[in-house]
Amino acid sequence: MSTEFNFHALKSAERLPSPSGTALTIMNLVQKDDTSVKQLAEAVKVDPALTSRILNFANSAAFGAHRPIANVNEAVQMMGMQAVRNFALSLSLVSNNRKGHCADFDYNTFWMKSLAMAVAIAALTARERTAAPEEAFTLGLLSEIGQLALATVWPDIFGECLRSAQGDTLIKLECERFAIDHKALTLMLMQDWGLPGLFLDALKLSFQPPQAEVTRTVRFASQLAFARQLSHYCVADDQYRAALLADVQKEAIPHNFTDETLSQFIDQINQQWQDWGKLINIKTDTRLAFPTTQAEQSDVLPGLDILLVDDDPLILVRLSKQLTHAGHHVAVCPDGEAALKHVLENKPQIIITDWRMQPMDGLALCRTLRSSAIGKNLYIIMLTAAETEDELVEAFDVGIDDYVTKPVNLKILLARIRAGQRITTLQQEVEREKQDIQRTNAELAVANRKLGIMANTDLLTDLPNRRYALARLAQEWESAQRYNRPISVLMLDLDHFKLVNDTLGHDAGDEVLSHTAKLLKAASRATDIACRLGGEEFLIIATNTDGKTAVLLAERIRIAIQTHQPNGLALKRPITVSIGVAGSIGNQPGWNELIKQADRALYVVKAGRRNATQLASEL
Ligand SMILES: Nc1nc2c(ncn2[C@@H]2O[C@H](COP(=O)(O)OP(=O)(O)OP(=O)(O)O)[C@@H](O)[C@H]2O)c(=O)[nH]1
CATH class of the missing domain: 1.10.3210.10 (Hypothetical protein af1432)
Structure with missing residues (x-):
């Protein structure tokens, strides 16, 4: 399919x-031919986290760093623009x-x-x-x-x-x-x-x-x-x-x-x-056990992802130990700002926050979270000390869900967390029901997609069919024009194929076509798009490939077809293929002209010795 x-x-x-933000800017910059190392380094510097990671990357002995790299310009120079681009892309995917x-x-x-x-x-x-x-x-x-x-x-x-x-x-x-x-x-x-x-x-x-x-x-x-x-x-x-x-x-x-x-x-x-x-904030502290069956896993209850925010390191250490002991996964932050960053990156299920902290206190943290999409449904428990009733009312108005007074009584805190867990579980159930409704739609969409695929797939060979090939070529052509990249097409036609049908029957002919399709897929690169146009005619769209390079691809395919004959068929003559190639870069008349050129080249091979490749521009 x-x-x-x-x-x-x-x-x-x-x-x-998909990548976003700085990564996208960097990808667009590297796409342009005239981007300098300095421009790229400036784009990297906009994102402090990316900057520090790139410096670490460039200085890592594992990547061959022999001397210390102190600034981003040097790092970009040393890594190369493509590596910086791809690194930014992957980090953006990780954090999103x-x-x-x-x-x-x-x-x-x-x-x-x-x-x-x-x-x-x-x-x-x-x-x-x-x-x-x-x-x-x-x-x-x-x-x-x-x-x-x-x-x-x-x-x-x-x-x-x-x-x-x-x-x-x-x-x-x-x-x-x-x-x-x-x-x-x-x-x-x-x-x-x-x-x-x-x-x-x-x-x-x-x-x-x-x-x-x-x-x-x-x-x-x-x-x-x-x-x-x-x-x-x-x-x-x-x-x-x-x-x-x-x-x-x-x-x-x-x-x-x-x-x-x-x-x-x-x-x-x-x-x-x-x-x-x-x-890059990926936890590496878990070790995976031997894969077990679902039945073996079913009695394990997951703890909650809890974020603990307090400016008192002693409280952080004590509470996180106790909550971890109770089966939860606990992260800690010393103030509201750090907590916000953590929430964005890790999306915990419950936050337990102190009230009085610098620079951002618990109330401000709660207010900011409630105004964001991520923080809207978070369960927030405030740790309070000597706050007045009015202050507590204000805290509820700002959006806390519950509070526990200091010094914290663990039993009470765990009970409040359980209450929070019930509410988050309910929220999840509502969410699941919503998803159940979406699911029916998704299944319909899958069925539709399968139909769509069938309409675009040749059933005998499983290759994309003519309809898809032409639409895709038009699309790839547009993108090649936009980015000034070369593009080539290979028009392939099996030689004397009628003889197979006439001597061995239609089923044998079908077998030869399926066999050829497999060879085409195996001999093409992952970026080539091999399609069946109809009968014994195939098309390969070779993106980012000029005509001369496409001839190398064509020859590889031609030789593969000649070398790997289908098994078990008493063929009168070996299966071979004739190939016309046309390549293009820059402002050419259009993709249909490219096909016509490849067709003309194929015609010349067919009129001559067959089992050969002809590049249209060399006619
Ligand atoms: N088995 C089978 N045969 C097909 C299929 N589609 C088209 N054909 C046959 O493919 C043959 C094509 O024959 P021709 O166009 O004369 O080409 P050829 O025999 O390959 O000769 P040259 O291209 O000139 O080398 C015809 O016999 C068609 O009936 C198919 O799906 N299966």
Whole structure:
């Protein structure tokens, strides 16, 4: 089923995770040819958090820093504009998606694992340079982003998939429910965000069984697969690690590790993972146990995410210890301003705040929270000391839900928290009911989407059909014109295909067409769009590719078709293909002219020896 179409529908509906703020500005700047390092550094400096993270990044020994980098200009120079852009993109995605509506998707675990993957692939590429480690880091961080996207777009249905998936069945369930799976969605998002083709190809390969070929892409893919294993190991608890160790050691051998160097390497990754966790606010303190079944997990009751705000460090330490002991997850902040920042980034369920603090007191914190979308439904408990009745009335008017007097009696506080929990649970139930209604609509939308996909997919080969191909080409053409990027089309036609039908029958002909479609998909890059126009005619849209490079792609495909003949058919002559290629950059008459040129080139090959490639501009 065509995932291409599905992705574009989602994107147009603006429901996918996307970068925002400074990251978007940076991405737009890097898009322009004439942006200088200084301009980019200025854009970074607007965001102090990003600035400090980029400086840390540039100074990290893991990414080859040999001398201290003191300012952003130097950091940008050293990392390169693309790496800065991609780093900003991934950080923006992390901070916009720390929480979400999919109750069965553990957002922190997701980022915790992604971060381990990022650190592992950066460290592996620093040992053997298949890609720049600072860029590989971004790829690692986003390497499962499709899962987050599914949790964002379809929180309920994806939650159901997560609950009912056993072992490797998640992908299958996703395909059934969404007509797209998280791996394909990951690749499409990355392509859409402009990550390099090498990354996409390597990531795609890393999901598949290891390849025998030795190319840079294959090598990078094998590093990614190994980094994925290392990341699982990193986040696992002792028992789970013991179960994983033999596989990790086996996989380490082709990467030139001994048991001793592997153990040092794992320690190094572990340390960097924790350091990075602190730097970009991803918790790395949980360890995952051996995956258990749902029945085994069902009696575990989750505690609440509580934020404790007080300027007295002793109270913070004592209360957080007691509340943690009672099963809650507790974060602490020394004042209202820090608390606001924490709420924005972590969305706790309950806030327990002191009243008198500097610079922002508890009342001001409450007022600010109630005026924001995030803070509207938060349950707020105020710790009071010697406040008068009028002051308490004012506090309720400002929006607190409850108060507890100081010195705090733990029993009372826990009882008030339970009351808060009942209210937040009720709120969640209302929310769930709302979602149930939305869910019926979502299921209808899935059915409609599937219909839409069918209308855009060729049923025999599963490739996008003519209707989709032409609409997509028009769209890609527009974008190539806007950004002054090259674009090419390959028109392919099987040679003497009628002979297959005439000698072996129509079913054999169908088999040859399906076989050809598989080869086209395998030989194309992740960024190429292979479609069936009809009969034995195919089209490939090669974005960001000029005519000469497209000829290389065409030749790779032609040779693959000639080399890998379909099995079990007594063919009178081998299956071969003729290919016409047309490439364009700049102000050309239009995409239909490009097709005509490729068609003319194909006609010339057909009129001659066939089984060859012809570039239109060389006619
Ligand atoms: N099995 C099968 N055959 C198809 C399908 N669509 C079109 N065809 C057949 O494809 C053949 C195309 O034949 P021609 O246009 O003469 O082309 P050709 O035999 O490949 O010859 P050249 O292109 O000149 O090399 C016809 O026999 C069509 O009936 C299909 O979906 N399945």
